[in-house]
């Protein structure tokens with residue numbers, strides 16, 4: 001952290017019906033000898049100390065800066081350790097209040113983090129929603145089998161885990177899970193987005209299942225902000241939908 005070796009990258013989230021593009025912040029560690037270290041390697045280690053709070057704050061600040069420049073919402077991943085900490089709402093609020101604009105940040109939490117202490121979860125969410133924050137359920141379908149929380153919590157978005165998308169063509173159950181997620185989303189009033197979309201065939205299949213929102217290498221991998229800003233327009237990403245549809 002002292003050497004500034006952690007960098008926030010951003011990956012586009014495409015909402016094709018709304019013709020809108022948002023981004024997810026994904027942190028990377030550029031180690032002077034070992035090169036780029038992915039978050040799966042160091043986040044679990046950071047979670048064993050105060051460092052996870054430092055990383056979260058850095059990513060949140062970078063995301064607020066990026067949100068202003070890109071004029072869109074940015075999603076920030078929140079570890080369950082951070083979400084469960086009693087200082088969570090205060091810490092996030094303090095940073096948000098420093099930046100004056102509202103409605104720039106979505107927090108991605110997992111089902112497991114949301115469900116662990118469901119009463120305090122609801123209170124935390126409401127406090128931050130009052131500050132213009134939205135909540136997204138990350139890795140949907142992999143963590144928790146009770147679905148009652150979908151109605152209990154003020155959720156804006158549900159992200160269907162990549163594992164349901166990457167074998168969509170051959171698996172018989174996954175299309176049902178996706179269609180089911182989309183229907184719940186319609187009923188409960190939140191957006192449903194598919195993660196890890198890599199091919200045109202997957203997009204075609206997802207469209208037939210009623211899913212119109214995508215994130216994945218088909219559109220772009222996570223990139224540093226200056227690279228995104230070079231030739232940025234929402235249409236650059238939205239147009240990738242038009243190829244053959």
Ligand code: C2E
Nearest residue numbers: 026027038039040043059077078079196197198215216217
């Ligand atoms: P996640 O939140 O599920 O993020 C999505 C991961 O899938 C990212 O990996 C992204 O680069 C990757 N991905 C996106 N599109 C595709 C695709 O089309 N195909 C494939 N194969 N992969 C795709 P990444 O950046 O390595 O992050 C891994 C995990 O690390 C994240 O999973 C998230 O749980 C965690 N993470 C990343 N940044 C942060 C952070 O700032 N704070 C916390 N607490 N966790 C973070």
Ligand code: CA
Nearest residue numbers: 024077108138
């Ligand atoms: Ca995420």
Ligand code: CA
Nearest residue numbers: 138139159195
């Ligand atoms: Ca995810």
